[in-house]
Amino acid sequence: MVKAVQKRTLETRAKLVAAAEEIIAAEGYSAMRVEQVVQKAGVAKGTFFAHFADKDALMDRIIGARIDACLDDIDKLSTPKNVESLVSHLMPLLHLMTCERYVFDVIVRHSGAAAKEEIGAIAQTFGRQIEVVARWLEDGPFRNDVPAELLADGVQAFSVQAMALHFCAVNNEQAMPARLTTYLDAWLNPR
Amino acid sequence: MVKAVQKRTLETRAKLVAAAEEIIAAEGYSAMRVEQVVQKAGVAKGTFFAHFADKDALMDRIIGARIDACLDDIDKLSTPKNVESLVSHLMPLLHLMTCERYVFDVIVRHSGAAAKEEIGAIAQTFGRQIEVVARWLEDGPFRNDVPAELLADGVQAFSVQAMALHFCAVNNEQAMPARLTTYLDAWLNPR
């Protein structure tokens, strides 16, 4: 009794996503307008909101998919043997997340699941990131006085901090990877 | 030749802020509408935007002032002698920042200075928070293998993480102070 989704539905949704992705490729995330998306997809405005709760929901889907693909690549990498290597493993992810100020804002807004029932795509990638990093930290040359998952939580917190400071006009002498390295050195290898 | 600000200007600005604060007190931050503010203040809509770049700028001012007042109190407290005490010192601040989801969003959005010239009120409080915490950490019973300011940066990063998870429907078994204590224990007292 759960089966009810028509083929038409999936087609329309795919058209909307495709249109949005075209626009993003051409003009960037922040330039995307719902009006423009529905026009390119050849549907009415109301249809958009029959498929996505709001504009953010579409962004969550698109950005979430890209982060997920990035995590696929990262997941293939071998366990980093020091902090520098860990940071460089993470850099593609951080670059993706900071490619636009608007993108970072969307990600932060969606990084936590608002409702238990429906965990958004971005929120899921945040959970997955913890898993991937925790696996590395478990058998890497890092401190083991605390659980690897806690360490991974910290890596995430420091990553967000480093990304936030990347958009900050003050304290911007230091580049993102350098700052993150400083943080994670202190976090993962206390003396 | 810098002097040009009229008395009228300050009065109008004060009226706008007062109106906004009344509305916030009665209905909460997220319910505040610019239209409502100007109506209560008895000015035209355009006037609002002659005084504030956008709605967020007024929020930045109001929320920033409240955080600053909270930091005044916190600044008076004695140096915490352990992590539990540090967390309880910080709790008023975290409660203020998480009193509404909307408030937390505004704070995150403004925690970094967008332009070097004009650092917003909230961004300033973030700088001040680092100073206050760093002073504590310098002569407290915590690790000293890294600079106190770096430790304070970490306290901020973990605080943001704890607050973000507070609004997250999943991982919500643990309360904010408990989670923050776990983080800071690992951060400030590695074994």
Added chain:
DNA sequence: TAATGAAAATGACCGTGGTCAATATAAATT
């Protein structure tokens, strides 16, 4: 105190995200 220039206030107007009753289309039932 009248004239002049500068700063402040005004409100009609716009862009954009989001709503919803009405309509059209597909699937199920007779």
Added chain:
DNA sequence: AATTTATATTGACCACGGTCATTTTCATTA
């Protein structure tokens, strides 16, 4: 095939933040 029910689509409409040419008020100078 005709009828009924469920689902998808439509587009006029609304809410709300933000703009700007015009007008009003204030301060300065003649």
